Amino acid sequence: MMPLLTTKGLSRNFGGLRAVANVDFAMMPGEIRAVIGPNGAGKTTFVSLVSGRIQPSSGMVVFDGADITNLPAYARVRLGVAYTFQITSVFANLSVYDNVALPVQRTLTDGRSKGAVRTGVMAALERTGLADRTHMLAGQLSYGHQRLLEVAMGLALKPRLLILDEPTQGLADSEIDNFIELVRDIARSATVLLIEHNMPVVMQLADRITVFNAGKILAEGTPEQIRANTEVQDAYLGATP
């Protein structure tokens, strides 16, 4: 089977800092991959390079067999690479409906979905449990609901690869359980790349884990392999048994 996403020698420098250094990465369609690593390890920079929010200093990104290194972010989104933000950035002054209508109408324009905008919006909101808040302003939602809205917007893009950047950050424990279910549900129709600090979430969700440290991939494997890896324990897991 061909990998959905591959990076070859992907690097990004910020001045003298090698935020991402020579990363070779591959993930298969349908998997849930977690990217973990200490703060400043280059996780967010890495997914930003994949989504096209920033340009690499060198190396290439291949999505579904095509080189997308030089495509702007919006064109990658149209190919099916969706990114949800680490810091919640829903459109606070727009209604929940309008927030989701934007990605839905985009996929309609691209011919990646059919039907009315309203149908698509309601489908995404029902999946995330926000259907009863359609006409509220997004800024008036609770933080947890804003995170869900962020995911609903990602879902409405009909992604083939959904990148979730720290989705459970700031959520209460009760909300996290629902979130895990939601990600499992999403993974039935899309490949999920997840940056996450919450280790129980990672261990429950991920098929495979990639560990970043100092801009490089330190280790990669199943949750059990990563748990047993002494290098990873030294670099990151520390107290976690």
Place this chain on the structure above:
Amino acid sequence: MKDASPAKPYALHLGVIALLFALSFVLPDYHHGLLARIMVLAVFAMGYNMLFGYVGLLSLGHAMFFSAGLYGAGLAVIHLGWSVPAAFAAGILCGAALSLVIGVLALRTSGVAFMIVTMMFAQVFYLVILYFASWTGGDQGMVVPQPARVLGFGATSLDLTNPTVRYMSALALFSTVLLVTLAVVRSRYGRVLVAIRENEERTKMLGYDTFSNKLAAVVISGTICAASGAAYALLFGYVGSSFASVQYSILPLLWVLLGGAATTLGPMIGTLFMYYIVDITSGYTSAYLLIVGIALILLVLFFPKGILGTIRQRWLGWLP
């Protein structure tokens, strides 16, 4: 923010148009003429609002789009002897072409840099008008002669210098632009424009090419402003460089802020309000600008989102 039923906003807008139509028959001559002028300039403000209100791009150079229409139509009549419809079309085309070029260049910047770049381009446009004084009349401007301002339909003809014809022409342009604006802002495209205003980075990550969307908005905005300028030249018969000066880039901003940015009817209300404050106060004192200034300060204090913007926020959430 947006009500599901489209009936209310359309009824309101058609009501406003009907009211303006009815006013034509009851207003005394002086106010009749003033209102015709206000409607044409409100079109200018609506064009400005398209970009400033909905996309959040503050341009300080829209006088150049207005004057592109003004001169495009005026010069076509005066030097080429074109008919009224042809000259009107020429004015609009000049504005569309100019806004496309300026948009491609100016949209490489944003924020304060965008303000400065648009202002500089407008200043260049203004100086070019002065430089080619032999064609443009320089700072004196030119009068479009009355015989050239007659619209012929076979045997019958419409004289645009006739007050009623002028008022109705202004109303026709105003209504068209108002309904077009309403349709645009309620469309999917309008939703994208607002999204760009609220968070451009996020909009990109939803798959939108924000540059192209903004460029289209600049062209729509510039074209509407040019339509206003072309109508001004043909209806009021004066083409002058003062309309290209920086003052006429700032006026539409004031009108829109007064009436309410990102409201479809705000530009009309703002233009009307400003014109009448100046008109009424200048009848009492030569220091009328002082009173205008105080009125503006009071407005900013008590109606920070403009007249209609505040009404929408407090009472009528469905206003487009």
